[in-house]
Structures are given as structure tokens and as C-alpha cells.
Amino acid sequence: MPNVSSPSLVQPLGVLRLESGADLEVEAAYEIYGRISPAGDNAVLVCHALTGSARAAGEQGWWDPLIGPGAAIDTNRYAVICSNILASCYGTTGPRSVDPATGRSYGGRFPTVTVGDMVAVQHALVQKLGVRSLACVTGGSLGGLQVLEWAARYPEMARSIMPVATNLAHAAWTIAFNECARQAIRNDPGYLDGDYIHRGTTPHRGLALARMIAMISYRSAQSFGERFGRQVTPPGEEDSGRFEVESYLHYQGGKLVERFDANAYMRITEAMDAYDVGGARGGAQAALAPFRGPALVMGIDSDILYPVWQQQEIVEVLKANGNAVSYREIHSEHGHDAFLMEWAQLDRHIREFMAALPA
Amino acid sequence: MPNVSSPSLVQPLGVLRLESGADLEVEAAYEIYGRISPAGDNAVLVCHALTGSARAAGEQGWWDPLIGPGAAIDTNRYAVICSNILASCYGTTGPRSVDPATGRSYGGRFPTVTVGDMVAVQHALVQKLGVRSLACVTGGSLGGLQVLEWAARYPEMARSIMPVATNLAHAAWTIAFNECARQAIRNDPGYLDGDYIHRGTTPHRGLALARMIAMISYRSAQSFGERFGRQVTPPGEEDSGRFEVESYLHYQGGKLVERFDANAYMRITEAMDAYDVGGARGGAQAALAPFRGPALVMGIDSDILYPVWQQQEIVEVLKANGNAVSYREIHSEHGHDAFLMEWAQLDRHIREFMAALPA
Numbered sequence: 165m166p167n168v169s170s171p172s173l174v175q176p177l178g179v180l181r182l183e184s185g186a187d188l189e190v191e192a193a194y195e196i197y198g199r200i201s202p203a204g205d206n207a208v209l210v211c212h213a214l215t216g217s218a219r220a221a222g223e224q225g226w227w228d229p230l231i232g233p234g235a236a237i238d239t240n241r242y243a244v245i246c247s248n249i250l251a252s253c254y255g256t257t258g259p260r261s262v263d264p265a266t267g268r269s270y271g272g273r274f275p276t277v278t279v280g281d282m283v284a285v286q287h288a289l290v291q292k293l294g295v296r297s298l299a300c301v302t303g304g305s306l307g308g309l310q311v312l313e314w315a316a317r318y319p320e321m322a323r324s325i326m327p328v329a330t331n332l333a334h335a336a337w338t339i340a341f342n343e344c345a346r347q348a349i350r351n352d353p354g355y356l357d358g359d360y361i362h363r364g365t366t367p368h369r370g371l372a373l374a375r376m377i378a379m380i381s382y383r384s385a386q387s388f389g390e391r392f393g394r395q396v397t398p399p400g401e402e403d404s405g406r407f408e409v410e411s412y413l414h415y416q417g418g419k420l421v422e423r424f425d426a427n428a429y430m431r432i433t434e435a436m437d438a439y440d441v442g443g444a445r446g447g448a449q450a451a452l453a454p455f456r457g458p459a460l461v462m463g464i465d466s467d468i469l470y471p472v473w474q475q476q477e478i479v480e481v482l483k484a485n486g487n488a489v490s491y492r493e494i495h496s497e498h499g500h501d502a503f504l505m506e507w508a509q510l511d512r513h514i515r516e517f518m519a520a521l522p523a
Numbered sequence: 524m525p526n527v528s529s530p531s532l533v534q535p536l537g538v539l540r541l542e543s544g545a546d547l548e549v550e551a552a553y554e555i556y557g558r559i560s561p562a563g564d565n566a567v568l569v570c571h572a573l574t575g576s577a578r579a580a581g582e583q584g585w586w587d588p589l590i591g592p593g594a595a596i597d598t599n600r601y602a603v604i605c606s607n608i609l610a611s612c613y614g615t616t617g618p619r620s621v622d623p624a625t626g627r628s629y630g631g632r633f634p635t636v637t638v639g640d641m642v643a644v645q646h647a648l649v650q651k652l653g654v655r656s657l658a659c660v661t662g663g664s665l666g667g668l669q670v671l672e673w674a675a676r677y678p679e680m681a682r683s684i685m686p687v688a689t690n691l692a693h694a695a696w697t698i699a700f701n702e703c704a705r706q707a708i709r710n711d712p713g714y715l716d717g718d719y720i721h722r723g724t725t726p727h728r729g730l731a732l733a734r735m736i737a738m739i740s741y742r743s744a745q746s747f748g749e750r751f752g753r754q755v756t757p758p759g760e761e762d763s764g765r766f767e768v769e770s771y772l773h774y775q776g777g778k779l780v781e782r783f784d785a786n787a788y789m790r791i792t793e794a795m796d797a798y799d800v801g802g803a804r805g806g807a808q809a810a811l812a813p814f815r816g817p818a819l820v821m822g823i824d825s826d827i828l829y830p831v832w833q834q835q836e837i838v839e840v841l842k843a844n845g846n847a848v849s850y851r852e853i854h855s856e857h858g859h860d861a862f863l864m865e866w867a868q869l870d871r872h873i874r875e876f877m878a879a880l881p882a
Contacts, residue, residue, distance in 0.1 A: 336751035336768040337744035343769045344735050351728045353712050369710045376703050377736060385696035385830050392695035394799060407796065409695040410702045437766065440753060468827050471744050 172218045172248065172255045177288045186275040189264055192289045193255020194247035197221045197231055198239030204296035208237055209286060209322075210246040211303030211310035214378075214432055215424050217254035220246035229507040236514040242299055247289050249282045249310070251431040256285065259427035260361070272358015272427055279306075279439045283313045287321070297321050299521060302514075304328035304462075304503035305470065306432070312441045312478070315455035324457040324521055326514065329464050329503045331474035332448045332481065333440035338469055341381045342433040345374035349426050358427050367426045372417030374429060379416050381469040384499035448481045458488040460517040462503070462510075465493055469500040490517065531577045531607065531614045536647045545634040548623055551648045552614020553606035556580045556590055557598030563655035567596055568645060569605040570662030570669035573737075573791055574783050576613035579605035588866040595873040601658055606648050608641045608669070610790040615644065618786035619720070631717015631786055638665075638798045642672040646680070656680050658880060661873075663687035663821075663862035664829065665791070671800045671811070671837070678813035683880055685873065687821040688862045690833035691807045691840065692799035697828060700740045701792040704733035708785050717786050726785045731776030733788060738775050740828040743858035807840045817847040819876040821869075823861040824854055849876065 172193035180190045195218045200207055210220045210227060221231035221244065230236045231244050248256035251274065259274035290298065301314040301322045308330025314322045331338070349355055352370025360367055392409040404411040445451035459482050463475035472493060482489040492513040496502035503510070531552040539549045554577045559566055569579045569586060580590035580603065589595045590603050607615040610633065618633035649657065660673040660681045667689025673681045690697070708714050711729025719726055751768040763770040801807035818841050822834035831852060841848040851872040855861035862869070 333753055335744060336747035336753070336766070337739075339753075339766050340735075340739050340747060340768050340772055343764060343766075343772060344732065344739065347732050347735060347773075348707060348710070351707070351710060351732055373703065373706050373710055376699075376706060380696075380699050380703065385694060385827070386832075388695035388699060394692055394695070394698075394802075405702060407695070407698050407702075409699050413699060413702060414706075443753075468744070473745075 174255055175289055175292055177285065177292070180281070180284060180288070182275055182281050183278045184276050188257065188275060190250065190257045190285055190288075191255075192247045192250075192257075192285050194218050194245060194289060195220065195222075196243060196245050196293070198241075198243040200243040200294050204294045205299070206242050207290060207293075207295045207298050208242045208244045209290065209298050209301045209314070210237070210244055211286070211301065211307035212246060212249065213303070213305040213307050214436070215420065215429075216307070217252070218246045218248045220244065226504060230510055230514060236511045236518065237300075237302075238518075245290060245293065245295070247286055249306075249432065250285045251277045251282075251428055251435065253425040253428045258425070259358070259431060260425050269361050270427075271361040272356075274427060274431055276434060277431055278435050279309050279313050280317065282435065283310050283317055286310070286314075287318055297323055300324045300326060300518065302326035302328070305330060305500065306436050308470075309334075309436065309439045309441075312452070313439075315457075315459075316441050316445060316451040319454035319456065322455065322457065324459065324517075325455070326460045326462070326517060327475075327478060328462040329467055329470050329475070329500055330478075331470050332442065332478055334437045335474065339437045341377065341469065342437050345377050346430055346433060348373035348377065349430060352426075355426060358430065360426070368421045371424065371426045371429060372414070372421050374426075375417045375420040376413040379413055382499060382501040384466040384468060384497060386466065386497040387499055390497065448477075449484055452481055453485050455485075456487065458517075458521070459490075460513060461489060461491050462513060463491070463493050464498075464500060464502040464506075465495050466497055466502070467500045533614055534648055534651055536644065536651070539640070539643060539647070541634055541640050542637045543635050547616065547634060549609065549616045549644055549647075550614075551606045551609075551616075551644050553577050553604060553648060554579065554581075555602060555604050555652070557600075557602040559602040559653050563653045564658070565601050566649060566652075566654045566657050567601045567603045568649065568657050568660045568673070569596070569603055570645070570660065570666035571605060571608065572662070572664040572666050573795070574779065574788075575666070576611070577605045577607045577615075578613075579603065585863055589869055589873060595870045596659075596661075596877065604649060604652065604654070606645055608665075608791065609644045610636045610641075610787055610794065612784040612787045617784070618717070618790060619784050628720050629786075630720040631715075633786060633790055635793060636790055637794050638668050638672050639676060641794065642669050642676055645669070645673075646677055656682055659683045659685060659877065661685035661687065664689060664859065665795050667829075668693075668795065668798045668800075672798075674814035674816075674818075675800050675804060675810040678815065681814065681816065683816040683818065683876075684814070685819045685821070685876060686834075686837060688823050688826055688829045688834070688859055689837075690829050691801065691837055693796045694833065698796045700736065700828065701796050704736050705789055705792060707732035707736065708789060711785075714785060717789065719785070727780045730783065730785045730788060731773070731780050734776045734779040735772040738772055741858060741860040743825040743827060743856060745825065745856040746858060749856065807836075808843055811840055812844050814844075815846065817876075817880070818849070819872060820848060820850050821862070821872060822850070822852050823857075823859060823865075824852055825856055825861070826859045828859040
């Protein structure tokens with residue numbers, strides 16, 4: 165059964181009460197690889213990062229090498245579900261969606277959401293799909309925050325977890341990068357406090373700069389050095405910068421502008437920064453105590469955005485709670501983005517972990 | 524003799540031909556601590572970083588704990604000279620200076636300058652001051668680039684060097700941070716391609732964001748975590764961000780706007796990024812071969828902007844050239860800025876090195 169790349173499916177979920185108290189009518193876009201068992205107990209939920217989509221596998225799938233028949237997450241055995249997160253712009257309800265109260269896009273009026281809200285949407289979705297419990301919940305970066313929230317919020321449903329390159333609570337450092345990105349968007353005169361859709365302007369320069377800043381945080385000095393060094397741009401292309409690394413950043417910024425929404429970028433990064441698994445639960449250890457399953461925690465040695473000591477904190481909390489937890493470090497020069505690149509290492513560690521899961 | 528804090532002195536230096544071929548009438552602002560010997564052989568040149576000034580010692584001097592009577596750089600023995608760099612805005616000729624050809628500020632028309640030009644201005648200045656050779660040239664970050672340029676350009680004058688937290692050539696990674704900062708300035712509708720002085724606009728939001736981005740690169744995940752954690756801003760101050768780390772970044776951005784010029788920021792970062800000591804000299808080893816003196820190279824273990832392997836490259840080049848070179852690593856959680864903070868370690872290493880210099 166090859167991975168088939170097709171438009172995401174969409175599931176209406178009715179009105180959801182958000183953590184803020186607001187009510188929001190929600191539909192979720194999702195993809196599914198493999199078949200859900202009649203008992204509803206063989207699903208693996210894969211959670212995507214900031215600008216990702218439900219397209220986890222198949223053509224251009226962001227974790228495609230790890231998902232499929234015979235792959236580390238074996239679709240012959242598991243049904244892999246990935247849904248676009250709340251407040252994004254790939255099919256799940258977000259700032260570009262039409263507000264039924266006005267008949268127009270929410271735009272800047274889209275409510276504040278939390279990682280808890282994102283996970284509540286996933287929970288409603290998988291229940292609709294006939295899932296009774298999840299064999300595993302996994303994801304990297306913001307995806308990893310969702311994994312931890314699953315363990316805290318629905319410990320009876322998540323039988324195991326694999327958080328990757330993430331932290332128990334967004335740290336000052338990760339908040340700082342996000343705030344610079346948001347300020348780049350706010351500074352764009354086309355942003356208009358989020359009202360650009362209705363007023364016909366575009367905060368493209370701001371969103372592109374936000375992405376440029378983020379791209380630095382996703383990589384490492386070494387990977388930039390080896391890839392670009394001090395190569396200069398070819399004659400005639402200096403508009404995008406004198407050095408190749410500058411052209412690369414501008415190119416990446418431009419690419420995101422074509423595929424992402426500035427209000428979605430604002431809402432999702434705000435949710436990330438607000439995230440603290442133990443914040444309203446008496447601390448991380450108490451928050452995760454109800455989760456009794458095994459965990460594989462992965463970090464990346466060159467990750468400057470979510471440094472490995474933050475994953476070691478997750479390990480310590482789970483150990484203190486008595487979970488069966490293992491830690492595997494990805495060795496890479498690529499920085500944070502290695503969770504989307506180091507396939508051989510990810511494959512090995514995930515395979516080892518999933519092979520040991522109870523049937 | 525206490526360090527006296529007074530306005531910088533200014534020395535006219537006539538017309539300088541820049542590396543670009545342009546001619547520029549230059550004056551240099553400088554400070555001097557201690558007395559130049561009749562033989563003109565006891566001066567130490569201290570080179571400042573991106574937004575620094577000639578005020579190296581005295582009140583608010585950026586290296587004050589290291590400079591003074593009996594200090595690591597002992598003004599009883601040495602005359603310490605620090606001059607504001609070319610293209611800056613603290614007294615040396617820069618974009619805010621009046622162009623004699625027009626009677627108005629250069630603004631965005633200020634010519635492109637190089638680290639070589641900055642060093643050529645320092646060379647002209649110290650000669651005017653009666654200096655025949657420099658006992659040592661030192662500085663961190665951009666100051667360190669100047670140190671290396673001194674060794675390559677005037678090896679007969681620089682008897683020893685102490686480059687700190689710097690690299691032989693600006694790396695793709697450091698260029699990337701600078702390009703994001705420049706793009707923040709360019710994106711500001713008040714910047715007007717540098718013509719804001721004449722058109723009465725201010726690129727304050729852009730310059731502030733440039734500084735916010737830079738502040739991340741100057742620190743570390745650990746230092747931000749220990750200082751700010753997830754502390755929220757007090758009620759009534761949320762305009763500057765929900766979290767203390769956001770308020771801090773906005774505050775730092777606002778502070779720079781009060782004291783620095785956006786065109787100066789553009790020109791100086793362009794000069795940094797263009798810097799490659801060996802670029803037009805057949806490589807770093809050939810470039811530094813004429814320099815025969817001893818060197819102390821220092822790096823900071825938590826520096827993400829100029830990681831320690833870049834200082835180790837400097838050490839390797841000097842070793843291969845047969846220089847007496849030592850490497851000392853500053854242990855700090857503070858990241859790049861530790862070269863302006865870890866006084867005890869800096870003091871110890873500099874003292875050890877200078878004690879061994881020939882009289």
C-alpha cells in the first residue's frame with residue numbers, strides 16, 4: 165500500500181469552548197495512513213510543527229520516510245493520523261476561515277488559542293474517527309508540546325509518547341525568537357493589527373522577515389557554514405543579498421509568504437509561548453503523573469532553539485513519575501531542523517521504541 | 524591616576540582613500556588612558572564592537588574593570604587608546620556627519636566602508652598621537668576582527684594581539700543574524716533607503732527590532748532562562764509583551780534607538796559581513812604570516828554567535844605560522860556578551876598574557 169498524497173479530509177466538529185472561554189465552530193483537516201482497527205486501538209497520532217500541515221506522509225510529507233508500510237511507524241500495523249492544528253491555514257479552522265457570525269474571514273479577530281485547544285480538537289477528531297486509544301502520540305517542536313499536552317490531558321487515551329526537540333514549557337529563549345518574529349509582522353504597515361485581509365493589504369515583508377529570523381533558530385552555525393560559507397550570489401542576483409546565505413534567507417521568507425498566513429503565525433506562536441504543561445496543574449511532574457505509559461524522548465545535540473537540557477528535563481520528570489522512559493540524542497550538524505532531516509537516526513530510535521510497545 | 528570620564532577627543536585625519544576607491548574626509552574620536560611614552564612604544568589599542576564607542580574605560584566604559592592603574596591592562600605602564608570606529612555615530616566620521624560637498628549629513632549616501640578602512644583610520648590616528656608601535660591590539664566581536672586586520676595590515680606595528688570571541692572571516696551564521704537585522708531596518712517605512720534624516724522620518728521600529736534580534740544572538744538559552752524564565756510582566760505593562768523576556772527585548776530595542784543611527788548600523792554590519800582577513804591575501808595563514816608576535820585568543824563556551832571552534836581556527840592558523848599563541852576559554856552562561864561581563868576570567872587571562880610580554 166503506497167502512501168497516497170491527496171487533499172486532506174475535513175471533519176466538522178461542532179462548537180468547541182476554547183480555554184479562553186470563547187466558543188468557536190471548528191472543523192479539522194486531517195490525513196490518515198493505514199486503517200483504524202475495529203477495536204479502535206491501533207492509531208498513532210503525529211503532531212506537526214509551527215508551519216506544518218496534516219501532510220505527514222506521502223509526497224512532500226514532512227515525516228514521510230518514517231511513516232508507511234514497513235517503515236518505523238508501520239502503516240501495516242498502525243493507522244497514522246495527522247491533523248492540521250487549530251489556528252493554522254491548511255484546512256483546520258483558523259484566521260482565514262469564515263466566521264459564521266459575519267460571513268467574512270476572522271482575520272485579526274480570530275480568538276487566542278492554546279496548545280490545549282489544539283489537542284482538544286485532535287481529541288474530538290480521533291474520537292469521531294473511531295479511535296478509542298492511541299498506541300502512540302509523537303511530534304517535534306510545537307508537535308512535541310502537543311505530545312506532552314496529550315499525556316497530561318488525556319492520559320487514558322495516550323498509551324505511549326515520543327516528544328522530539330521540545331520542552332515542558334516554552335522557555336524565555338524560544339519566546340524571544342518568536343517575539344522578534346511577531347514584531348517583524350507587527351512592524352509591517354500592511355499588517356494593520358491583523359486586519360489586512362479585509363483592507364486589501366499584505367504583510368508580506370513582515371512575514372518573510374519573521375521566517376528569516378526563525379530559519380536561523382532552526383539551523384546551526386556549522387550547518388550554515390558548511391552549506392554557504394562565504395559564497396557570494398551570482399552576478400545579477402545581488403538584489404537578494406551579497407552572500408548566498410542572505411539569498412537563502414530571503415528565498416525562504418518569500419516561500420513562506422506564498423503558503424502561510426500572518427495572523428495564523430501570530431496565533432500559533434502565541435500559543436507556543438503560553439505553553440507550560442504544568443502551569444495550571446501544580447507543576448510538570450503533577451501534570452504528567454496520570455500518564456503511565458512508556459516514553460521515548462529525543463533531542464538534537466546541535467539544537468540551539470530547544471537545547472538538549474530541555475529534553476533531559478522531560479526525561480527527569482517522567483523518571484520521577486516512574487514511567488519507562490528512554491532518551492536518545494540525534495547527532496547532527498543541522499540544528500533543530502534535524503528532526504525533519506536525520507532519517508536514519510530517527511528511524512532507528514523510533515523502530516526500537518515501537519518494537520517494545522505492548523501489542 | 525583615576526580613570527577620568529570626559530567627552531572623547533577628536534583628531535582630524537584629512538582625506539582617506541577607502542578600499543572602495545572613494546575619498547572621505549575623516550576625523551576620529553578617541554579616548555586615552557595613561558601616557559604615551561617618549562619612545563611611543565607603550566600603547567595598547569582597544570577596539571570596540573558594533574554599537575560601542577571610544578569610552579572603553581572610566582564611567583560606563585565598556586571594558587572599565589580591565590583598564591586602569593594596576594588593572595589587567597595597566598595604565599601605569601601602558602597608554603590605552605580606544606577610538607570610535609569609522610561609520611559609527613560617536614564622534615568619528617559616519618553617516619550622521621556633514622558631507623563637506625553638500626553641507627548636509629551623508630545619511631544613506633555614506634560610502635561603504637570595510638574593517639580595513641576602520642583600521643586604517645586607527646593607524647593614522649595613533650601615528651598622529653606619537654605611537655610608533657603598539658604593545659598590544661585587543662578587542663572582542665567586531666573589535667576582534669579589527670585586531671586580526673591590524674595583525675595582517677600593520678604587522679610591524681602590532682607587537683602582540685588578543686582577539687576575543689571573533690572569527691577569521693564573518694561566517695554564514697553571523698552574516699545571517701546581521702541580514703535579519705538589516706532587513707528589519709529596510710522594512711521600516713521610515714527608513715527610506717537611508718534618506719530618513721533629510722526627509723524627517725525615523726526608522727525607530729526597524730532599528731529597535733534589529734537590536735532585539737541581535738540581543739538574542741548575544742546571549743544564550745541558559746542565561747535567558749535563568750534571568751527571565753516564564754515571568755510575566757506586571758499588570759499595566761503588557762504593552763511591551765506578556766513575558767518579561769519580551770519586555771526586556773523591547774526595552775533594549777528602545778534604548779538603542781535613543782543612542783544609535785540606523786545608517787551606521789547598516790554600514791557597520793555590512794563591513795563585518797564583508798570581512799575575511801585572508802580574502803584578498805591568499806588565505807588567512809598567508810595574511811597573518813607577516814605578524815610574528817605572541818597572541819592570546821579567547822572564546823566563550825556558550826557563545827552561539829561566534830562559536831568557539833571559530834576561535835580555535837584562529838589559533839590553528841597562528842600556530843601553523845609559528846606564533847607563540849595561547850587559547851583561553853571563558854566559561855559563562857551568558858553567551859557572546861560574556862566578553863563584556865566575565866571580568867574575573869578576562870582579568871586573569873589578560874594579566875597572564877601581558878605579564879609575559881617583552882618589556
